Amino acid sequence: MTELFAMEFFRNAFIMSCILSVLFGILSFFVVMRKMSFLGAGIAHTAFGGVALGIFFGIDPFVSSLAFCVISALLIGKLVRHSSISYDTGIGIFFAFSMALGAIFISLKKSYSFDLMGYLFGNILGVSLTDVLLATGALVLFVPFMYMFLHRILFMTFDEEVALVSGVNTGLLDTVLLVFLASIIVISIKIVGIILVSALVVLPASFGMLFAKDYRKVLLTGILYTIFIMIAGLYLSYFIDTPAGATIVTSGTLLYFTAVVITWGRQKLRG
Amino acid sequence: MDHVIPAIELSGVWIRYGQNVLLEDINLKVEEKEIISIVGPNGSGKSTILKCIMGFKDTFRGSIKVFDRDPKEVQQSGIFGYLPQGNHHDINFPIDVYNVVAMARYSKRGLFEKLKPADRDIINGTLEKVEMADFRKHHFGSLSGGQKQRVLIARALATRPKILILDEPSTGLDAVAQDRFYELLKTLRDSEGLTIVMVSHDIGTVSRFVDRLACVKQRLHFHGRPEDCASNESLAKVFGKNTYFISHDKNCETCMDRK
Numbered sequence: 001m002t003e004l005f006a007m008e009f010f011r012n013a014f015i016m017s018c019i020l021s022v023l024f025g026i027l028s029f030f031v032v033m034r035k036m037s038f039l040g041a042g043i044a045h046t047a048f049g050g051v052a053l054g055i056f057f058g059i060d061p062f063v064s065s066l067a068f069c070v071i072s073a074l075l076i077g078k079l080v081r082h083s084s085i086s087y088d089t090g091i092g093i094f095f096a097f098s099m100a101l102g103a104i105f106i107s108l109k110k111s112y113s114f115d116l117m118g119y120l121f122g123n124i125l126g127v128s129l130t131d132v133l134l135a136t137g138a139l140v141l142f143v144p145f146m147y148m149f150l151h152r153i154l155f156m157t158f159d160e161e162v163a164l165v166s167g168v169n170t171g172l173l174d175t176v177l178l179v180f181l182a183s184i185i186v187i188s189i190k191i192v193g194i195i196l197v198s199a200l201v202v203l204p205a206s207f208g209m210l211f212a213k214d215y216r217k218v219l220l221t222g223i224l225y226t227i228f229i230m231i232a233g234l235y236l237s238y239f240i241d242t243p244a245g246a247t248i249v250t251s252g253t254l255l256y257f258t259a260v261v262i263t264w265g266r267q268k269l270r271g
Numbered sequence: 272m273d274h275v276i277p278a279i280e281l282s283g284v285w286i287r288y289g290q291n292v293l294l295e296d297i298n299l300k301v302e303e304k305e306i307i308s309i310v311g312p313n314g315s316g317k318s319t320i321l322k323c324i325m326g327f328k329d330t331f332r333g334s335i336k337v338f339d340r341d342p343k344e345v346q347q348s349g350i351f352g353y354l355p356q357g358n359h360h361d362i363n364f365p366i367d368v369y370n371v372v373a374m375a376r377y378s379k380r381g382l383f384e385k386l387k388p389a390d391r392d393i394i395n396g397t398l399e400k401v402e403m404a405d406f407r408k409h410h411f412g413s414l415s416g417g418q419k420q421r422v423l424i425a426r427a428l429a430t431r432p433k434i435l436i437l438d439e440p441s442t443g444l445d446a447v448a449q450d451r452f453y454e455l456l457k458t459l460r461d462s463e464g465l466t467i468v469m470v471s472h473d474i475g476t477v478s479r480f481v482d483r484l485a486c487v488k489q490r491l492h493f494h495g496r497p498e499d500c501a502s503n504e505s506l507a508k509v510f511g512k513n514t515y516f517i518s519h520d521k522n523c524e525t526c527m528d529r530k
Contacts, residue, residue: 033364151377151384158364158374165325165351166430167378213410215365 004238012132013124013244016191017230019135020200023184025223026146028204029215030177033157035087039076040201042091043185044194046072049098050186051119051194052105061119062134062186069182072098077178081171122193122245124234131190138187142180149173154215191230192245199249200226207256210263229255276339278303278434278466279324284333286319293319295490297333301483303433306460306467308477311487317470318356320487321436324468325351337434349379352427354420356438356470362412368422369407372398375429397425400462401455417448424455428463435459437469441476449473453480474500 004010031040050068054061076090106116118126146153155163156170164170181201188197204222212218233248240247279301286294294316301307309317322328323335326342337345345351376390398404401421406414411422420440427435435456441449457480460467471477478484478497486493486500493500 033361148382148384151374154366155374155378158360158366158371159355161327161355162353162426163374163378165346165349165353166375167347167349169347209363209365213365214367215370218365 009125012127016132016135019139020188021226021230022223024200025204025226029219030157031201032205037202038091041198042095043069043073043182044197045095046098047194048102052102056105056109066186069186073178073182120193120195121243122191124244127190134187138184196245196249203252210259280336282334286331297491303466306481307483308481309470309485310474315488318438349430350433352430352432352435354423354427354437366411368409371411372426372429375426393429397428401425417444435465435467
């Protein structure tokens with residue numbers, strides 16, 4: 001199994017999987033507990049518009065999709081805060097608009113030589129050292145941020161209005177979290193793809209919640225679970241020759257379902 | 272004579288939603304260390320008044336002062352301890368009672384949010400005040416409605432507020448639990464010197480425990496001592512003409528029916 005590390009793309013994908021596991025393990029908890037799971041899918045799909053825009057204007061698709069996703073996430077946040085529109089509605093509007101825009105740009109560009117399927121479903125062969133460095137950059141910024149503001153964010157997640165009157169700057173924290181979420185989603189698209197990345201936003205916390213009743217344990221369980229499914233998915237995809245993103249998400253979901261059945265069975269046995 | 276600054280003062284407050292007037296010319300003064308309940312039927316604008324006091328509403332006409340300052344200015348200063356309406360918390364939220372109360376102290380700390388022994392004393396002290404100290408390791412979602420209310424009161428107190436704002440605090444509590452809860456509020460007012468503003472639609476029970484009642488239905492129809500409300504015709508305007516004000520003692524042994 002170690003011979004796979006001789007290949008640069010696998011080495012990069014392996015390191016990146018570990019970094020993304022920590023990022024999603026933490027982010028997932030706050031997204032799921034704030035009932036914003038659809039936001040992950042929404043932002044990821046918004047990236048499609050960004051990628052197509054980049055291809056159309058000859059900009060690096062990573063840069064254009066990052067800008068597109070961050071701006072969309074902030075606009076969704078602003079829209080929800082300052083109007084009567086719910087998160088689901090705001091996301092639904094941006095989601096469809098961006099996908100439609102992407103389809104128009106792609107069709108206008110008569111000839112293109114990029115891996116559209118790779119963007120949609122992920123392609124570990126395309127994971128470069130630059131991607132690893134970007135993921136490392138996100139880790140270096142995100143983990144200290146969470147360490148410094150964990151309990152304020154927890155308070156905001158539990159009870160936003162009360163957190164505000166208790167001195168938590170909920171508007172600023174919410175904005176920073178949205179920027180992190182959008183950036184981390186865009187960085188992870190190379191591995192798991194636009195369509196599948198939303199699984200990494202919801203699965204870690206959902207799995208952790210099955211086994212832990214304390215937020216610190218949920219975060220830790222979520223991180224360990226994500227590391228396991230990403231590494232196992234990578235190896236499995238290599239040996240059975242399937243797309244890495246799809247293998248990670250399929251095995252992760254099956255593991256989650258197994259855990260659901262086990263916890264359900266244990267509860268039944270206890271009566 | 273010294274001019275005493277009221278804890279809260281609303282002067283000529285109007286709020287509109289489109290063509291509809293939600294609040295009309297509300298003038299209300301709450302003195303420091305007073306317990307006041309704003310009562311009225313559903314949709315009468317009670318909760319909106321609370322939101323205005325805490326600076327959540329920008330679009331109103333008139334003036335609102337909290338200790339002579341703008342609510343937006345003091346909103347994040349920790350002056351308010353707030354218990355929001357209903358039991359909207361996710362029962363699966365993975366957190367214990369101690370950490371729910373601790374949230375209020377973490378937000379007072381600087382970067383890295385390291386709690387000091389004094390913070391722990393405050394957390395444990397407030398849990399004892401609300402008689403929930405024995406439950407500090409319990410999962411918050413597993414508590415009963417009344418126990419949750421007590422924990423959330425402890426969290427509100429842990430910010431060391433000057434004004435406690437409670438939106439329908441008795442929702443989900445049975446009659447005995449309600450009485451205990453309101454008694455607790457009176458004890459806290461006396462021991463902590465708190466000003467307490469709450470919203471309720473249950474005028475009968477709440478009137479036994481508060482210093483002042485404010486009956487609201489779009490307008491402020493009555494503001495005064497609860498005993499003066501019973502004979503006031505404004506009650507019929509707020510709750511309808513078939514409303515009876517039941518004034519009764521703690522065990523309802525000498526219930527007295529007054530129109």
